[in-house]
Amino acid sequence: MKKWLLILLLLLIIMPLIGGYYYLSQMSFNTDKLVHLKLPVTTTIYDKNGKKIANIFKKQHRYYATFDEIPPRLIEALLAIEDTTFFEHPGINIDAIMRAIIKDIKAGKLVEGASTLTQQLVKNTLLTREKKISRKIKEVIYSLKIEKELSKEQILEFYLNQVYLGHRYYGIKTAADGYFRKKLNELSLKEMAILVGLPKAPSFYAPTKNYDLSLGRANRVVSRMYELGWIDQTTYEKALQENPTVYDDTLTKNKAPFIVDEVMRRCSDIDDIKEGGYQIYTTIDLALQAAGRQALKFAYDAAMKRASTLKDYNATQWEQLNGALVSIDPRSGDILALVGGVDYKKSAFNRATQSRRQPGSSFKPFLYQVALDIGYSGATELVDIARTFDYVKNGRKMKWQPSNYGRNYKGILTLREALVHSNNLATINLVYDIGLKTMLRELERYHIANLPHDLSLSLGSISLSPLELAEYYSSFAAEGRAVTPVLIRRIDNLAGETIREQESNTTQVTTPEQAFLMTSILKDVIDRGTGRRAKVAGIELAGKTGTTNHSVDAWFTGYSPTVETVVWFGNDNNTPMSRKDTGGTTAAPAFQYYYKELIRVYPQIKRRFDKPEGLVETTYNGVKEYFTETSKAPKRKQAAPRVEDEELLF
Numbered sequence: 075m076k077k078w079l080l081i082l083l084l085l086l087i088i089m090p091l092i093g094g095y096y097y098l099s100q101m102s103f104n105t106d107k108l109v110h111l112k113l114p115v116t117t118t119i120y121d122k123n124g125k126k127i128a129n130i131f132k133k134q135h136r137y138y139a140t141f142d143e144i145p146p147r148l149i150e151a152l153l154a155i156e157d158t159t160f161f162e163h164p165g166i167n168i169d170a171i172m173r174a175i176i177k178d179i180k181a182g183k184l185v186e187g188a189s190t191l192t193q194q195l196v197k198n199t200l201l202t203r204e205k206k207i208s209r210k211i212k213e214v215i216y217s218l219k220i221e222k223e224l225s226k227e228q229i230l231e232f233y234l235n236q237v238y239l240g241h242r243y244y245g246i247k248t249a250a251d252g253y254f255r256k257k258l259n260e261l262s263l264k265e266m267a268i269l270v271g272l273p274k275a276p277s278f279y280a281p282t283k284n285y286d287l288s289l290g291r292a293n294r295v296v297s298r299m300y301e302l303g304w305i306d307q308t309t310y311e312k313a314l315q316e317n318p319t320v321y322d323d324t325l326t327k328n329k330a331p332f333i334v335d336e337v338m339r340r341c342s343d344i345d346d347i348k349e350g351g352y353q354i355y356t357t358i359d360l361a362l363q364a365a366g367r368q369a370l371k372f373a374y375d376a377a378m379k380r381a382s383t384l385k386d387y388n389a390t391q392w393e394q395l396n397g398a399l400v401s402i403d404p405r406s407g408d409i410l411a412l413v414g415g416v417d418y419k420k421s422a423f424n425r426a427t428q429s430r431r432q433p434g435s436s437f438k439p440f441l442y443q444v445a446l447d448i449g450y451s452g453a454t455e456l457v458d459i460a461r462t463f464d465y466v467k468n469g470r471k472m473k474w475q476p477s478n479y480g481r482n483y484k485g486i487l488t489l490r491e492a493l494v495h496s497n498n499l500a501t502i503n504l505v506y507d508i509g510l511k512t513m514l515r516e517l518e519r520y521h522i523a524n525l526p527h528d529l530s531l532s533l534g535s536i537s538l539s540p541l542e543l544a545e546y547y548s549s550f551a552a553e554g555r556a557v558t559p560v561l562i563r564r565i566d567n568l569a570g571e572t573i574r575e576q577e578s579n580t581t582q583v584t585t586p587e588q589a590f591l592m593t594s595i596l597k598d599v600i601d602r603g604t605g606r607r608a609k610v611a612g613i614e615l616a617g618k619t620g621t622t623n624h625s626v627d628a629w630f631t632g633y634s635p636t637v638e639t640v641v642w643f644g645n646d647n648n649t650p651m652s653r654k655d656t657g658g659t660t661a662a663p664a665f666q667y668y669y670k671e672l673i674r675v676y677p678q679i680k681r682r683f684d685k686p687e688g689l690v691e692t693t694y695n696g697v698k699e700y701f702t703e704t705s706k707a708p709k710r711k712q713a714a715p716r717v718e719d720e721e722l723l724f
Contacts, residue, residue, distance in 0.1 A: 103215055108199045109223050111232050113138065115351030115568055119337055121360045122408065128328040132348040135325045138568060139247035141231040143258055149230060152270040154298040157191045161226055165192040165217035192217045195233045239272040240280030242325055253281055253320050263309065264316040267292035281320040289317065330363045332414040332424050340562060351568035357408035357560055365671035366399040366411035373397065373664035374416045377643065380654055394645035398425035399664060400540045401639040404551035407560045407578030410637065430537040431644060435496045436620025436629040437534030439550060442493050443592050444516040445504055447584050451705035452490035452595055453694045458483055458500035463529065476502055490595050490697065494603035496619060502532040519583045520546055520556065534620065543631060544640045551633035553686065554589035556581045586686040587702045593683055594700050607662035608632060610669045613681040617665065619657030624650035630661035635680040637672060641665050
């Protein structure tokens with residue numbers, strides 16, 4: 075006993091003096107790193123309704139909570155189990171240190187730390203976790219210094235945000251959201267007790283791993299609060315009986331990976347985007363994003379089922395089939411849903427924004443809208459006959475002999491019927507009669523890039539992403555005003571300041587009454603034309619199919635009175651699908667599925683198109699037709715405008 079007392083005396087007197095002198099003389103004890111603590115904070119992406127889409131972080135997943143956000147009861151629970159005299163001591167607890175030294179001497183090694191919350195914070199931010207006397211002396215000196223430079227409230231705030239709480243959760247706010255899907259002010263006492271009990275052994279006590287052990291630790295916290303008189307018996311007994319529901323969520327909680335990837339691409343100029351704690355508010359509607367994903371999968375499964383019945387079915391070839399869906403609010407520009415592929419886990423390539431494909435007949439409405447705006451009407455007669463075009467290319471005489479799908483020719487038919495049934499030859503002859511120069515000049519108002527300066531324009535031989543096509547189509551869906559789609563409305567920094575905000579740009583490309591003429595035709599496409607598989611009972615829809623040569627691409631682009639949607643299907647390697655895969659058979663069912671979900675999720679959504687003033691409605695040749703001051707009812711056969719130099723047509 076005398077031996078141990080002597081050792082204790084020596085330790086108590088000599089070691090602190092020697093250690094203190096050495097470290098005070100050798101070190102500056104710079105506390106700036108802690109005083110100005112900058113923790114990596116998770117960036118969060120939200121949908122338009124404030125629902126979380128995903129967490130974005132680099133190494134540590136952490137939400138930051140200011141002291142004012144932390145419930146007083148949670149702080150009491152923490153102090154009860156970790157540092158009861160926190161508000162009285164100067165950073166170290168002498169009595170606890172003495173008790174720990176005695177236990178350490180008896181054990182012959184460091185077994186008890188006696189660390190205050192201040193010391194724990196110092197150890198986790200300024201020092202290593204090694205168990206050495208030298209490190210302990212540094213810890214004491216740093217703690218005394220920190221208590222003079224930070225308030226008790228600041229120390230608690232830093233501690234509760236820095237501390238690791240298991241399951242790769244850093245900080246109390248993160249753990250509350252992760253384990254219980256709650257905000258701090260929504261936690262029960264037992265849930266608070268579980269959280270503050272974790273720092274002792276985060277992995278061991280993590281409720282997702284060892285639920286019973288976690289409850290036992292929490293009960294000790296609650297009991298300690300009761301012993302201290304900080305809670306009454308009723309609260310104590312209620313907390314002991316509670317068994318909170320614990321969730322084992324992924325850290326990112328990524329509900330829309332294609333959206334997250336696209337957001338990150340658009341925020342690549344923000345250097346600390348994964349650690350700056352930004353709040354990114356998107357235009358996405360998570361309910362519609364889910365509907366879009368399901369719609370694409372539904373149509374994909376149907377296409378694969380059809381393919382399996384083909385005589386020349388090749389499973390390897392059909393592995394290339396994929397699709398994309400974009401849905402926007404054509405008036406605000408909000409991108410409501412953006413699905414870049416059938417299965418993100420198999421392919422993260424975003425075909426909605428990164429793939430450029432030919433729209434085929436989906437492009438025809440732009441040509442027909444030009445015709446309407448220069449005086450044609452839905453009743454204007456067009457010529458739908460086979461025609462051979464002779465032209466010279468690179469000094470060689472060439473021939474072009476386009477045909478209709480199915481090689482059927484109508485001879486003479488109205489503009490409305492030509493678009494409803496997507497007749498290629500009628501469209502080519504329309505562009506030819508209007509004149510390529512005139513057509514290209516009129517199309518400039520849409521700001522469509524890279525338009526071909528030849529008659530292949532008639533068949534949609536340009537390259538567009540589904541998102542770009544949605545942008546251009548918005549002029550039909552929004553009464554003649556084209557809108558620039560927006561994905562990110564606002565970005566706030568950790569301090570709540572808005573650092574980026576985006577508004578939509580709109581351009582008036584035609585009048586509401588002229589745009590309605592196109593809507594009325596595209597309604598017929600769905601009601602009785604090539605887009606019948608897109609029809610949904612109970613809501614008016616307008617749209618257009620598109621199929622390129624050899625069924626390389628299949629499109630359906632359309633809209634309801636308030637929502638516009640583009641669907642694309644094709645093989646990633648640009649090889650043809652089967653001849654059965656067209657815009658009407660493959661893409662239209664996805665469109666239909668999506669709008670069925672739309673009216674299920676939002677049953678009060680507007681379902682009928684408004685008719686602007688200035689329209690004359692009548693029945694023409696047995697079909698409902700509309701006329702305006704520009705697009706008047708034909709009184710005689712219209713003469714074709716003068717055709718330009720044929721060399722310009724190819």
